[in-house]
Amino acid sequence: MSIPEVHLIGGTRSEAVKLAPLAAAMRAAGQLTPVLVAGGQHPQLVGHALAVFDLVPDITLLMEASPVTGMVRQLDALWARRTPSAVIVSGDSTAGLAGALAASWRRIPVVHLEAGLRSSDLDGQFPGEANRRLVAQLTALHLAPTPAAAMDLLDEHIANGDMLISANSMADATITVAGRRLPYESTESAPRNRPVVTVHRDESLDQILAAVRQVIDRCAGPTAQAPAEEFVRTEDLVDFYAASWISGDRHGTRFLLAPEAEIEWNLDLAVDDEELVETLNRIALFADAVTVVSKVCNDGGAVLVYDCAAPFGTTRMAEFLAVTGGKITGVRQLYDVVALDRYFPGLVDEGR
Secondary structure, X not given: OOOOEEEEEEOOHHHHHHHHHHHHHHHHHOOXXXXXXXXOOXXXXXXXXXXXXXXXXXXXXXXXXXXXXXXXXXXXXXXXXXXXOEEEEEOOOHHHHHHHHHHHHOOOOEEEEOOOOOOOOOOOOOOHHHHHHHHHHHOOEEEXXXXXXXXXXHHXXXXXXXXXXXXXXXXXXXXXXXXXXXXXXXXXXXXXXXXOOOOOOOOOHHHHXXXXXXXXXXXXXXXXXXXXXXXXXXXXXXXXXXXXXHOOOHHHHHHHEEEEEEEEEOOOEEEOHHHHHHHHHHHHHHOOEEEEEEEEEEOOEEEEEEEEEEOOEEEEEEEEEEEEOOEEEEEEEXXXXXXXXXXXXXXXXXXX
């Protein structure tokens, strides 16, 4: 007798982290066969996140210009020839919505991990809030992380028997990584009492960091001091900035920018950080792929050159970044205006 397959759909790094403990538990139990499916706009980032847990995607879908419709089409073709017993989607991403839609059309039961979280604001977290509500209508089993999330589902007339309070698998993922033995050269060099903070969105990040600092000061006593040197190298910060905006992570991109960052497009057009983040996000959404083709770093900043591929051509963009105190304090962008208008018509104008 064959073991039933369950397909776990991951479209973002955070989804991959939350799905990894489920896949590991299924394999350990031996009663279900987990099949990890990487899709969405940047499936390669799902693979990178899974690698931390010694996992790899079993199936990788092609990246398409339209993440939702393209993923629905590919999943439908996959499940026409290889039908799973159930499909697990996570959170509020468009990949999760695409997976739920394709599964429901194939009459495959949908399991929603991290179900029931609500902001009651369709605009504030668009499209995340809408995606969660839509997936809930297609779900057979709702895995609510908290009793409050389960109550929200009950308020939406979801049957009590169709939900389970499962806690948040992000905690399992954190425990898995934190429990590993790391190759420190000596016990003196190993960090101790390091706090772990997970943040989904950055709207309240300043308050969260202030609260964490208070906890550290209270636990460590009056002798606690901040480290003398910066906690991150310039090259690491620059790499994370590029990976954030390329993957469409607006909140991660915005967090790395200093509040008073000086930003210019093509040397003569000054913009604010919100305009920059929104335009970078539009490039990430519209491009078939964005690739860093050149990078030069020093302590004070970096120069990055990107190739932005569209269906009918590629345009090149350069960024000059100034870095001070662990934040990006200056951004200068140069791009080929003719190529940008040709391959991404109206992008910059609409992004303002």
